[in-house]
Structure formats: C-alpha cells, structure tokens
Amino acid sequence: MARIIGWGHTPFGRLAETLPELVVSAGREALEHSGVPASEIGGIWLGHFNSGMVGDAFASSLALDIDPDLRFTPATRLENACASGSAALWGAIDAVEAGRVGAALVIGVEKMAHLTTPEVTAGLAGASDQREEAGVSFPEIFARFARAYAAQYGDRTDALARIAVKNHANAMANPLAQMHKPLDFDFCRQVSERNPMIADPLKVTDCSLISDGAAALVVIRDEAARGAARAVAIRARSQVSDFLPMSRRSSTELTGAAMAIRQALEAAGLGISDIDVAEVHDCFTIAELMVYEAMGLAAPGEGHRAIEEGWVARDGILPVNLSGGLKAKGHPVGATGVSMHVMAARQVLGEAGDMQRAGAERALVFNMGGSGVANYASVLEAAAT
Amino acid sequence: MARIIGWGHTPFGRLAETLPELVVSAGREALEHSGVPASEIGGIWLGHFNSGMVGDAFASSLALDIDPDLRFTPATRLENACASGSAALWGAIDAVEAGRVGAALVIGVEKMAHLTTPEVTAGLAGASDQREEAGVSFPEIFARFARAYAAQYGDRTDALARIAVKNHANAMANPLAQMHKPLDFDFCRQVSERNPMIADPLKVTDCSLISDGAAALVVIRDEAARGAARAVAIRARSQVSDFLPMSRRSSTELTGAAMAIRQALEAAGLGISDIDVAEVHDCFTIAELMVYEAMGLAAPGEGHRAIEEGWVARDGILPVNLSGGLKAKGHPVGATGVSMHVMAARQVLGEAGDMQRAGAERALVFNMGGSGVANYASVLEAAAT
Numbered sequence: 001m002a003r004i005i006g007w008g009h010t011p012f013g014r015l016a017e018t019l020p021e022l023v024v025s026a027g028r029e030a031l032e033h034s035g036v037p038a039s040e041i042g043g044i045w046l047g048h049f050n051s052g053m054v055g056d057a058f059a060s061s062l063a064l065d066i067d068p069d070l071r072f073t074p075a076t077r078l079e080n081a082c083a084s085g086s087a088a089l090w091g092a093i094d095a096v097e098a099g100r101v102g103a104a105l106v107i108g109v110e111k112m113a114h115l116t117t118p119e120v121t122a123g124l125a126g127a128s129d130q131r132e133e134a135g136v137s138f139p140e141i142f143a144r145f146a147r148a149y150a151a152q153y154g155d156r157t158d159a160l161a162r163i164a165v166k167n168h169a170n171a172m173a174n175p176l177a178q179m180h181k182p183l184d185f186d187f188c189r190q191v192s193e194r195n196p197m198i199a200d201p202l203k204v205t206d207c208s209l210i211s212d213g214a215a216a217l218v219v220i221r222d223e224a225a226r227g228a229a230r231a232v233a234i235r236a237r238s239q240v241s242d243f244l245p246m247s248r249r250s251s252t253e254l255t256g257a258a259m260a261i262r263q264a265l266e267a268a269g270l271g272i273s274d275i276d277v278a279e280v281h282d283c284f285t286i287a288e289l290m291v292y293e294a295m296g297l298a299a300p301g302e303g304h305r306a307i308e309e310g311w312v313a314r315d316g317i318l319p320v321n322l323s324g325g326l327k328a329k330g331h332p333v334g335a336t337g338v339s340m341h342v343m344a345a346r347q348v349l350g351e352a353g354d355m356q357r358a359g360a361e362r363a364l365v366f367n368m369g370g371s372g373v374a375n376y377a378s379v380l381e382a383a384a385t
Numbered sequence: 386m387a388r389i390i391g392w393g394h395t396p397f398g399r400l401a402e403t404l405p406e407l408v409v410s411a412g413r414e415a416l417e418h419s420g421v422p423a424s425e426i427g428g429i430w431l432g433h434f435n436s437g438m439v440g441d442a443f444a445s446s447l448a449l450d451i452d453p454d455l456r457f458t459p460a461t462r463l464e465n466a467c468a469s470g471s472a473a474l475w476g477a478i479d480a481v482e483a484g485r486v487g488a489a490l491v492i493g494v495e496k497m498a499h500l501t502t503p504e505v506t507a508g509l510a511g512a513s514d515q516r517e518e519a520g521v522s523f524p525e526i527f528a529r530f531a532r533a534y535a536a537q538y539g540d541r542t543d544a545l546a547r548i549a550v551k552n553h554a555n556a557m558a559n560p561l562a563q564m565h566k567p568l569d570f571d572f573c574r575q576v577s578e579r580n581p582m583i584a585d586p587l588k589v590t591d592c593s594l595i596s597d598g599a600a601a602l603v604v605i606r607d608e609a610a611r612g613a614a615r616a617v618a619i620r621a622r623s624q625v626s627d628f629l630p631m632s633r634r635s636s637t638e639l640t641g642a643a644m645a646i647r648q649a650l651e652a653a654g655l656g657i658s659d660i661d662v663a664e665v666h667d668c669f670t671i672a673e674l675m676v677y678e679a680m681g682l683a684a685p686g687e688g689h690r691a692i693e694e695g696w697v698a699r700d701g702i703l704p705v706n707l708s709g710g711l712k713a714k715g716h717p718v719g720a721t722g723v724s725m726h727v728m729a730a731r732q733v734l735g736e737a738g739d740m741q742r743a744g745a746e747r748a749l750v751f752n753m754g755g756s757g758v759a760n761y762a763s764v765l766e767a768a769a770t
Contacts, residue, residue: 018516020516043624044626049442049443050442051442051443052437052442054515055511055515055519056511056515057434057435057436057437057464057466057508057511057512058434058436058464058465058466058511058512058513058629058754058755058758058759060464060465060626060754060759061626061627061628061629061755061758061759062629064626064627064628064629065628071627071628072625072626072627072641072644073626074624074625074626075465075626075759076463076464076465076472076475076476076624076759077463077464077465077472078461078462078463078464078476079442079443079445079461079462079463079464080443080445080460080461080462081442081443087461087462090461091461091463091476091479093483094476094479094480094483094485095479095483096483097483097484097485098478098479098480098481098482098483099482100479100482123442126440126441126442126443127442127443128443130439130440130441131403131405134440239428239459239461240457240459241429241445241446241449241457241458241459241460242446242449242456242457243446243449243450243456244443244446244447244449256457259457369443369445370443370446373443373446374443374445374446374460374461
C-alpha cells in the first residue's frame with residue numbers, strides 16, 4: 001500500500017510565479033519535506049488541466065528543473081479537468097504499487113489568475129461536452145444542477161449561503177488560503193452589487209475562486225516508509241467516470257461521486273461515521289451540498305441538514321473543508337486534487353496547525369472533474385514509520 | 386507482465402469523424418478484437434495531446450460511449466506531447482501490474498487535419514519550451530538538430546531523402562496509412578515547387594504528416610492471457626524524460642532516446658541485433674537518422690550508413706518503420722504511440738499483412754514527445770495464450 005511521506009504547497013491566489021516556477025516551488029518543497037533525495041525519485045506525475053489557460057502544453061518535464069539529479073526521470077502529465085491532481089496521484093500510486101518506481105513525485109498545478117474572467121470561463125468550459133454544451137459556462141452547468149435539485153427537493157438557497165459562510169470561516173485558519181475574509185450569512189444569501197448573480201441561483205459567493213497555485217506529494221511503497229519522518233497511508237482509493245454530457249446523467253444527484261465514495265469506504269472497511277474530516281470538491285456551493293448526499297451523510301434531498309444542523313461545521317460530527325475548500329482556499333484546478341490530499345494528510349498526522357481537528361484519525365477526500373464526470377475518492381490515515 | 390490481446394486502428398488521414406467518433410471507433414474495434422467484454426474493462430487510458438487543436442479539453446470519458454457497460458469505468462487522459470499514446474499505455478500497464486485493474490483499454494487519438502497548417506503549427510509549438518522557444522515551429526526545432534548534426538558530422542541530406550523514400554515505399558503495404566504514393570529519391574532530395582523548403586535543410590518530404598486518427602489496445606495481466614486468441618508480451622519498457630529547453634540538451638544526439646532504448650534492451654536482456662523490426666519516431670527524417678544512432682545500430686555520426694547501406698530497408702537486417710512511419714502512415718500525435726505498438730504487435734504475431742517481416746519475433750518501439758524530451762522504448766514479442 002502506498003504511503004505519502006512529504007508534501008509541498010504554495011499559497012493559492014493571484015501569484016507572481018509562472019507555471020514552471022510554481023511546479024518547481026511545490027515540488028522542491030515536497031522533496032525536502034520527504035527527505036527523499038532527488039536521485040531516488042523514480043518518476044514524476046504532473047496534474048494540470050491547461051485547456052488553453054497557459055501556453056505550456058507539454059509541461060511534464062518542467063519538474064526536472066527542481067534538481068539536476070532529476071534529469072532523465074520519467075515525467076508524465078495527467079488530465080482529468082478539475083480532478084487532474086488526483087489523476088496524477090492515482091498514476092503515481094499505480095506505478096509505485098506496480099513496482100515500476102520506488103518513490104514518486106506528484107505535482108498539481110494551475111496558472112489562471114493572470115487571465116480575465118471571460119478567458120478563464122472559456123478555458124474551464126473546455127471541460128464540458130463540446131457536442132451538447134459548447135459555450136455553456138461552468139457556473140451555468142452547476143446552476144442547472146441547483147435548479148433541478150430545487151425543483152425536486154425545494155429551494156436550498158439558505159443552505160448554499162451557509163456553506164459559503166462555513167468555508168470562508170474555515171479559511172481564516174489556513175495561511176495558504178487565497179481568501180482570509182469572513183463572510184456573513186446575509187451577504188452570501190442576498191444578491192447585491194458586491195454579490196451579483198452569476199447563473200441563477202448561483203451568486204459570486206456560491207462560486208469557487210480563480211487561482212494560481214501548486215501542491216505536491218512524495219509517495220513511496222510502504223516498506224520504504226520505515227524511517228521516514230512521517231507516513232500517511234492511502235488506505236483505499238476509488239475512481240469512477242461517468243458520461244460527459246449532462247443529458248446522460250442525473251442533475252439531482254452526483255451519481256459517480258456517490259459510487260466513488262461508497263467504493264472507497266467499502267474498500268477501507270469503513271462507514272462514513274468512521275471518518276473524522278473530509279476535504280470535498282466545492283467548486284460551487286451546490287456541489288458541496290450534493291456531496292453531503294453522495295457521502296451518505298444525509299439522505300437524498302436532505303443535504304441541507306448537514307450544514308444547517310452543524311454536522312459539517314468545524315466542531316461538527318464530520319467537519320468538511322477545514323482548509324476553506326475550493327470556495328475560500330482557492331481552486332487552481334490542476335492543483336486541487338493534490339492540495340486536498342496534502343490537507344487531509346496534515347489532518348491525520350495532527351499537523352494541520354490552526355485547521356486541526358483534534359484527534360482526527362481518518363480523512364476522506366473527494367475530488368471531481370467536470371460536473372460529476374471524473375470522480376476520485378480516497379481514505380487517508382496515519383501509518384507507522 | 387502485461388499482455389496486449391487486442392487492438393483497433395482507424396485509417397490515418399484527413400477523416401470525416403470527430404474526435405469523439407475516432408475514440409469510439411478505435412476503442413470499439415480493440416474491444417471486439419480482444420474478446421474482452423466491456424463489463425470486464427477496469428479502466429480506460431486516453432493518450433491525447435490536444436494543445437488547442439480541438440475544443441474537447443476533457444476527453445477521458447468519451448470512450449464510455451463505446452458500450453453502455455463502460456459507464457462508471459475510470460477513465461484518465463495522459464499527455465506527453467507526441468508520446469501521449471505511449472504515456473497512456475504506460476499508465477495502463479502500471480494499473481494492470483499494480484493489480485488495480487484486470488483489463489485496460491488504451492486509446493490514442495488526435496484530430497488535426499480540419500485545421501489550417503498554421504493552426505496545426507501553432508498547436509504543436511505548444512510542445513516547445515515557452516520560456517526559450519515560444520513561437521518556434523517544430524520543423525524549425527528539428528532543422529536546428531539537422532544543422533547542428535551537419536556541422537558536427539557533415540551533410541546528410543542524401544540520407545534524409547532516402548529515409549523519406551523508404552517510409553513512403555513501406556506505406557504502400559499498409560492499408561491504414563495516410564499516403565499511398567511512392568516518392569523517388571530525386572524528388573525528395575531536391576527543393577522544388579512541390580517540395581519546398583520548410584525549415585532549412587528540411588523540405589516537405591522531410592516532415593511527417595498532419596493527420597486525424599486513433600488507435601487502441603487492450604492490455605491484461607499475463608495470467609489472464611490464457612485463452613485469449615492472441616497475446617503479445619511487453620517484455621520490457623522504459624521511459625526517460627529530459628529537460629524541456631533545447632539549450633539544456635544535445636542537438637547532435639538524442640540523449641534521452643538513447644537512454645530509453647538502452648534501458649529497454651537491457652531490461653529485456655537483448656542487444657539491438659536481437660531485434661527483428663522497429664517502429665520509431667520519424668516526425669522528421671533527421672529524427673529517424675538520429676534514432677539509428679540512439680538504437681546503437683550505428684555509431685555517432687554514422688546513422689546515414691543504416692539507410693544508405695540498406696540495414697533498415699524492408700529486407701535489411703533491421704527494417705525500420707515497415708508501417709510507413711509518421712512520415713507516410715501519418716502522425717495524429719496522440720495516436721502515434723498506440724499505433725506503433727499496434728504495428729509492432731502485429732509484426733511479432735505474424736499478422737502484419739503485406740507489411741510482415743517474415744519470421745519477426747521481437748519488435749522495438751521508440752516513441753518521442755518533443756525533440757527528445759519524453760522518450761518511451763519497449764520490446765514486444767509473442768506470448769503464449
């Protein structure tokens with residue numbers, strides 16, 4: 001079973017660094033943190049969406065600049081839209097578990113904030129089905145989920161606002177987060193000049209951020225964890241892909257998400273009640289609401305109870321997105337899946353600083369590409385070193 | 386050890402099919418050819434460069450359209466420029482050898498020929514280092530290799546022309562090839578109205594084609610090969626990445642290519658003289674010439690002897706690119722690595738039709754992303770079923 005033994009994570013936000021610089025920054029930090037010399041890294045897996053947002057269309061080997069000893073190390077880019085970071089981690093774990101490499105460096109990266117919002121919107125829209133949804137923005141895609149969900153289960157605008165409030169509050173404890181600005185319920189709930197409607201019913205405060213950033217992990221085979229300063233086991237992982245066109249999927253549940261999370265929990269021999277913290281894909285507040293149901297935390301249509309009754313709050317039964325989530329930590333799309341695993345690893349080791357959930361032993365990560373198309377779930381826990 | 390037990394391959398050329406249609410066409414053919422039911426495919430790996438040439442920036446799940454039973458099958462895109470197809474195969478083999486999946490579907494695809502040549506050139510230029518080589522076309526990048534090589538070893542324009550002649554002749558025996566047009570030495574050797582200089586000293590006949598196409602493979606664990614209609618062993622494989630900027634690599638040898646091929650041969654316990662056929666990356670004729678040296682077939686500076694003395698000819702000691710190569714078979718970039726493995730698999734099974742090298746037992750594949758940046762080498766041979 002693979003072990004995470006080190007990580008790196010740039011701040012998320014509007015950064016001066018170029019894409020190559022972000023790759024090197026997070027990757028070098030992870031290598032140093034792991035204590036694994038560059039000469040022992042057997043492969044590099046890069047999660048990066050790109051979709052025209054930067055010109056670097058062949059970025060896999062940029063990480064070789066971290067250290068001269070990385071020259072000739074096999075490097076590969078993986079892409080699964082906003083789950084590209086998890087795709088890279090899965091590829092690295094496969095190679096480690098296959099015995100092809102003893103130690104893997106995983107880096108997720110995106111550079112978006114140098115673009116105008118319409119340019120970013122156009123880039124992200126490349127993750128939609130180009131036959132049926134060409135030109136449809138991602139806010140509109142998730143607004144369609146929100147409207148279908150409301151039509152079936154009733155208006156949950158209050159719950160969506162409370163998710164935004166929670167994640168902004170959580171981000172206050174995360175020095176790497178893009179936003180350090182608490183928002184109150186009334187601000188998030190109401191359309192206003194500063195919180196305009198983006199795609200009805202989603203307002204600015206329902207949408208994740210446009211961010212630059214990178215995150216990295218060092219993954220090794222378990223045998224090699226002995227002697228590492230720290231080790232986190234990926235106790236179980238699952239990946240589920242669903243059809244790309246929205247017309248062929250449910251708009252009132254995240255079918256693939258539910259399947260991936262259920263498979264990961266089953267493989268771990270756990271139930272959702274065994275999980276202490278979760279980092280989940282809140283690209284829009286409606287996504288987080290629907291993930292509560294996909295996690296089995298609430299029954300279909302009852303996800304709002306998880307937020308309204310405080311289950312997912314910082315001091316709730318299952319705190320969700322203590323990092324601030326994509327909503328407030330930021331969402332450099334290729335980096336997000338790796339960042340989630342960094343945040344989860346820190347939690348289960350008790351190294352999450354002010355974000356720490358006391359006594360957290362098991363973390364669930366759920367990362368999603370598109371609107372429930374590429375779904376990755378994993379369960380992390382501390383491992384012996 | 387992984388086994389290839391089926392394949393699919395669209396014709397290469399200017400095709401009416403869209404990107405999603407090409408994915409489905411090659412993937413469905415491979416599934417049918419393998420005899421593996423869709424329900425038993427544990428994962429899909431898609432090799433695709435994209436780089437703005439199509440709008441489908443999140444293409445991994447397109448293959449789910451092949452069969453309703455593929456819904457929820459994990460699907461991932463891999464990108465390593467013109468070696469994206471091999472990247473996908475490597476990812477699939479890792480997952481199979483790790484025991485994550487029992488059977489994997491690998492598809493490589495590109496859709497380019499609907500674009501103007503300047504649009505394709507701009508897309509492919511995304512595979513260059515954007516810090517040092519932004520806007521430099523790929524013909525110019527390989528022309529720099531050709532000029533550096535000529536400065537060190539002497540003018541080899543004759544040899545380059547003969548490589549083009551050979552690959553066009555070979556393509557005559559490949560019904561899937563884009564070009565079925567023999568070219569003579571004088572035409573390839575001379576600049577003319579119909580064979581203009583593209584980037585000195587590379588003329589049109591020194592450049593591979595702009596192509597649409599897809600190829601696919603079904604890969605399983607060896608145990609499962611028993612009972613398959615056919616099985617090809619990937620006896621050894623190697624991947625080597627080099628620095629992205631040309632300024633940090635040799636321009637007179639393909640350093641990473643040589644390392645990858647040497648590693649693959651060593652892992653197979655073979656020398657180059659044990660190889661019966663090779664499919665190698667002739668994106669430009671100068672690349673094939675330099676690959677002769679990277680393969681150890683000729684000493685540095687003596688690659689021209691391999692073509693001029695007939696070693697790599699159809700009836701030579703080591704026929705190279707019996708399929709016609711990228712030069713005449715075509716080069717839909719994301720499909721190329723998969724196509725090479727299909728062609729090699731057919732050779733070692735004696736199923737290469739008019740392309741067949743009599744008695745071929747072992748094939749070498751070399752696929753390259755960028756100008757020697759991402760390097761994949763493998764050795765294939767028939768396996769027991």
